[in-house]
Amino acid sequence: MTQIAVHCEGVRKHYGSKRALDGLTLSIPHGRVVGILGPNGSGKSTLFRLLTGLTLADKGRVQVLGRPPGWRTNRDIAYLPDRARWYPDHTVRQAFTWAENFLPGFDPETAKRLAEFMKVDLDANVRDMSRGQEARVMLILCIARRVPLIILDEPFSGIDTVSRARIIEGLIDHVSDGERTVLISTHELYEAEALFDHAMFLDAGRVVLSGDADELRRQYGSMNSVMKTLYR
Numbered sequence: 300m301t302q303i304a305v306h307c308e309g310v311r312k313h314y315g316s317k318r319a320l321d322g323l324t325l326s327i328p329h330g331r332v333v334g335i336l337g338p339n340g341s342g343k344s345t346l347f348r349l350l351t352g353l354t355l356a357d358k359g360r361v362q363v364l365g366r367p368p369g370w371r372t373n374r375d376i377a378y379l380p381d382r383a384r385w386y387p388d389h390t391v392r393q394a395f396t397w398a399e400n401f402l403p404g405f406d407p408e409t410a411k412r413l414a415e416f417m418k419v420d421l422d423a424n425v426r427d428m429s430r431g432q433e434a435r436v437m438l439i440l441c442i443a444r445r446v447p448l449i450i451l452d453e454p455f456s457g458i459d460t461v462s463r464a465r466i467i468e469g470l471i472d473h474v475s476d477g478e479r480t481v482l483i484s485t486h487e488l489y490e491a492e493a494l495f496d497h498a499m500f501l502d503a504g505r506v507v508l509s510g511d512a513d514e515l516r517r518q519y520g521s522m523n524s525v526m527k528t529l530y531r
């Protein structure tokens with residue numbers, strides 16, 4: 300296994316005349332839990348789509364788990380896109396059975412344990428779920444996989460503040476085992492910042508600050524203060 304999980308060098312990406320990434324350069328060592336942070340439109344989702352081969356860079360170099368993104372690397376990535384939905388006619392139990400058959404590394408026992416912890420009813424039908432309940436199902440389908448790279452784009456949106464804090468607290472042990480790299484983009488910084496051991500801040504398609512989370516907290520007080528300082 301390569302020691303660098305994700306490497307981008309001078310990556311540019313336009314959508315028509317709109318510039319989404321503008322010479323993005325970053326390197327993420329394996330085993331870290333990294334917050335990919337920044338205001339709306341700073342390029343976070345575009346970065347994730349590049350890493351999963353859903354979109355191609357116009358310029359620059361992208362490497363994921365030691366290779367260019369593609370079908371071979373995607374077997375080793377659990378990706379939760381923003382605005383993800385599950386099949387409305389499935390129960391959670393059926394979703395887990397489907398995942399066991401089709402998602403490499405999916406561990407149904409881990410998924411059931413996470414469902415209990417997140418208060419998700421296995422027999423509930425996805426169609427009848429609230430947005431926050433469905434968000435939990437989508438999150439479980441991703442993090443119950445034993446894969447080297449997990450990418451979570453806005454995983455907590457729609458989950459109420461109290462549940463979010465509890466879920467994040469429970470996730471800290473689950474994702475921070477040093478066995479896999481986890482990239483998380485979120486605007487719910489207040490609760491989520493405890494998850495990260497490293498943070499990268501994007502603005503207009505570039506990294507404007509990157510550092511060890513404890514060090515950034517020592518310097519700025521909190522990730523929210525970093526945001527306020529960088530983007531005011």
Ligand SMILES: Nc1ncnc2c1ncn2[C@@H]1O[C@H](COP(=O)(O)OP(=O)(O)OP(=O)(O)O)[C@@H](O)[C@H]1O
Nearest residue numbers: 314317318319337338339340341342343344345346
């Ligand atoms: N499919 C698309 N077509 C046109 N423009 C796009 C498309 N996807 C993204 N963009 C533009 O690219 C820029 C970066 O968008 P991106 O979704 O990567 O940002 P983001 O940091 O994930 O934002 P948010 O925090 O709102 O999710 C934005 O200006 C956005 O409008």
